[in-house]
Amino acid sequence: MAAPVVAIVGRPNVGKSTIFNRMAGERIAIVEDQPGVTRDRLYAPAEWLNYEFRMIDTGGIELGDEPFLAEIRAQVELALDEADVIVMVTSGREGVTSADEVVAKMLYKTDKPVVLAVNKVDNPEMRQDIYDFYSLGLGEPYPVSGSHGLGLGDLLDEVVKNFPDEAAEQEDDGAIRFSIIGRPNVGKSSIVNAILGEERVIVSDIEGTTRDAIDTRFVTPEGDEFIMVDTAGMRKRGKVYENTEKYSVMRALKAIDDSNVVLMVLDAEAGIREQDKHVAGFAHEAGRAMIIVVNKWDAIEKDDHTMKDFENLIRAEFKFLDYAPIVFVSAKTGQRLDRLPQMIMDVDANHRKRISSSTLNDVIMDAIAVNPTPTDNGRRLRVYYATQVAVQPPTFVIFVNDVELMHFSYERFLENKIREAFDFTGTPIKLIVRARK
Ligand code: GDP
Ligand code: GDP
DSSP states (O other): OOOOEEEEEOSTTSSHHHHHHHHOOSOEEOOOSSTTOOOOEEEEEEEETTEEEEEEOOTTOOOTTOOHHHHHHHHHHHHHHHOSEEEEEEETTTOSOHHHHHHHHHHHTOOSOEEEEEEOOOSGGGGGGGGGGGGGSSSOEEEOBTTTTBSHHHHHHHHHHTSOOGGGSOOOTTOEEEEEEOSTTSSHHHHHHHHHHSTTOEEEEOOOSSSOSOSEEEEOTTOOEEEETTOHHHHSOOOGGGGSHHHHHHHHHHHHHTOSEEEEEEETTTBOOHHHHHHHHHHHHTTOEEEEEEEOGGGSOOOTTHHHHHHHHHHHHTGGGTTSOEEEOOTTTOTTGGGHHHHHHHHHHHHTOOOOHHHHHHHHHHHHHHSOOOEETTEEOOEEEEEEEETTTTEEEEEESOGGGOOHHHHHHHHHHHHHHSOOTTOOOEEEEEEOO
């Protein structure tokens, strides 16, 4: 389903970022709805030959004052968890160092393919010296020069050769794929464990091809099947990098990519933070169905306004998510967790909903009758016809006389009318305005 992931690891200063930047296309920025917010860049789409893949930027996991060994460890753990192919970078200028040996040793325990690059081999004479690198026990060393762009083709040939076989990928057979995202400590693992720990829920891990079992398939007592995306990391805990903000954002982005329905968890005790908005914005832009889950509802003092007040706060802070239903739960007491499967099925059904053109056009024409189309310099917007062109998310094309005449506010009005007429709870919908020739 998702493109393979490549991670670059190695001790500091060998040229990882230089190689990353050479291989990567433009990096994906986190979408935010406010200008001026720093854009974290974590993933980069890349391609080689006919292969599309994604590169994780494992650099810059910030661990404060931790020594660089801890930083390398975090980087390697991340690569081991997330990547399909790992590129270990060393430097031909310095030769094999003890830090290289430490990195190599961490990589021995994985059965994921590791490709060894010897960087800073800027001229052909230096190629003699790379044989020492066989001693790292990671197979053939590939000489490259990140700064001169040499040897990267051969390296990439080897990388793509090791991508998992698409044919071997697991079929989803109707199970709903969803993910649970949110900042560290909001209670994601607790929710996962509460759902999967329920006695009558039947759990089976999905064995990936080269990945560890990352997703979890389960069946509810009602017989409904779900695949919880990227659960492995939440079930076995205690990795160094897990609670870094950068990592948690990255994990969320990947989980969003891989799922149809996203459960965004907020912490009732801690309130709403900037990072919550970044990630929610990305899920919205990606067109995923979404449920907002407010956890730790047991932990706060409540009166009869508390729930409504919290809901108002969420609506004000996440204006673009006005379609997402909100549920207040406690992973600790289990309160309302039993509602989640049905909610996931409902928003998933809305996300896949198809509206016939005739019904859709009735709704649009009725809307126009109530609120006539805008005019500009005496010219009036004419809406000829609307039709649904896609699902997940539902996407509608509206044919008009002149695209310029369609104002944002009128588009919004039409979207609201569509939402009033059909239940699209939990899913974004897209309107595309086209001029009819
Ligand atoms: P990182 O810490 O592993 O990400 O390393 P960087 O990509 O930041 O590079 C460290 C230093 O090595 C920088 O000064 C780069 O300019 C330099 N460098 C990177 N690639 C090459 C190369 O192929 N040849 C030479 N001579 N220097 C390089
Ligand atoms: P994650 O980092 O999002 O996976 O969060 P965890 O599941 O590890 O939970 C973080 C902390 O919040 C732990 O100390 C949990 O015991 C606590 N916690 C999780 N859910 C609840 C809840 O519903 N109520 C209360 N009171 N504490 C919770």
